[in-house]
Amino acid sequence: MAVCPSGAIEVLGRTLSPENLFDLPDKEKAATYEQLHVLFQRRRSIREFKETPVDDNLIKKILDAAQTAPMGLPPSDVNVLVLNSRDKVRAFAEDFCSYLEGMKWMVSGWFLFLMRLFWGKENHEMFRNFIKPLLHAYTENMRKGVNLVSYDAPLAMYFYGSPYTDPADPVIAATYAMTAAEALGLGTCMIGGVHPFIQNGRKAKEFREKQGIRFASREGLFVIFGYPKVKYTKGIRRTFASIEVQR
Numbered sequence: 001m002a003v004c005p006s007g008a009i010e011v012l013g014r015t016l017s018p019e020n021l022f023d024l025p026d027k028e029k030a031a032t033y034e035q036l037h038v039l040f041q042r043r044r045s046i047r048e049f050k051e052t053p054v055d056d057n058l059i060k061k062i063l064d065a066a067q068t069a070p071m072g073l074p075p076s077d078v079n080v081l082v083l084n085s086r087d088k089v090r091a092f093a094e095d096f097c098s099y100l101e102g103m104k105w106m107v108s109g110w111f112l113f114l115m116r117l118f119w120g121k122e123n124h125e126m127f128r129n130f131i132k133p134l135l136h137a138y139t140e141n142m143r144k145g146v147n148l149v150s151y152d153a154p155l156a157m158y159f160y161g162s163p164y165t166d167p168a169d170p171v172i173a174a175t176y177a178m179t180a181a182e183a184l185g186l187g188t189c190m191i192g193g194v195h196p197f198i199q200n201g202r203k204a205k206e207f208r209e210k211q212g213i214r215f216a217s218r219e220g221l222f223v224i225f226g227y228p229k230v231k232y233t234k235g236i237r238r239t240f241a242s243i244e245v246q247r
């Protein structure tokens with residue numbers, strides 16, 4: 001149906017119908033490699049935002065672009081929670097920190113000591129050296145009024161799946177949203193520190209329900225957006241850990 005030059009073929013089923021088709025935009029209108037590469041090079045994580053809200057029209061554009069993302073198995077099983085004001089982003093972070101206050105036992109010395117036997121060395125080290133300091137940094141700063149969770153951005157989106165989603169799908173969609181927002185002149189930052197904390201247990205379920213998050217899922221990612229207060233002049237040259245061309 002999508003390649004037939006005369007539109008003679010119609011396919012119905014699996015939530016697809018001829019109405020889902022649209023004419024592909026001209027190739028000449030597509031971003032060139034240079035344009036895309038410059039967009040990628042200019043992107044730096046932004047954690048300080050002007051108070052200017054992000055217009056609904058831009059939010060729609062970001063979501064339209066993100067919905068073009070590929071998915072493990074169509075139709076998409078990605079869900080998005082949109083927090084479209086600074087107050088909502090802040091309220092979410094405050095609720096999240098109150099919730100974390102009640103989870104501190106999970107990173108207490110005795111619990112980590114006990115769980116080491118079940119989790120193995122890598123998980124134990126991750127909890128001790130990353131999760132525990134992160135949880136403390138979030139909650140202690142929030143008690144002083146400083147929001148290190150979502151930096152009081154004027155817009156945040158949480159991309160998550162369902163128990164059936166390909167775990168990569170929400171992350172790919174979030175990456176598309178981030179790239180689209182960059183093209184619209186916004187600053188962005190991915191926030192990985194929320195999703196893992198709100199997956200398991202009764203309290204996590206209560207938190208998700210309160211926030212309007214429909215499912216627990218293996219992967220999920222927050223992205224914050226807004227007009228940058230800071231201006232970068234330098235990028236950092238980055239490389240993968242390894243690239244091996246198989247012979």
Ligand SMILES: Cc1cc2nc3c(=O)[nH]c(=O)nc-3n(C[C@H](O)[C@H](O)[C@H](O)COP(=O)(O)O)c2cc1C
Pocket residue numbers: 043044045046047189190191192193194221
């Ligand atoms: C999956 C993922 C999770 C991230 N989580 C956080 C986070 O929770 N808080 C934060 O301040 N930055 C977070 N970041 C931003 C990274 O710290 C940032 O991308 C990295 O330092 C590289 O800097 P750059 O984005 O400016 O190139 C995250 C980035 C990714 C890709």
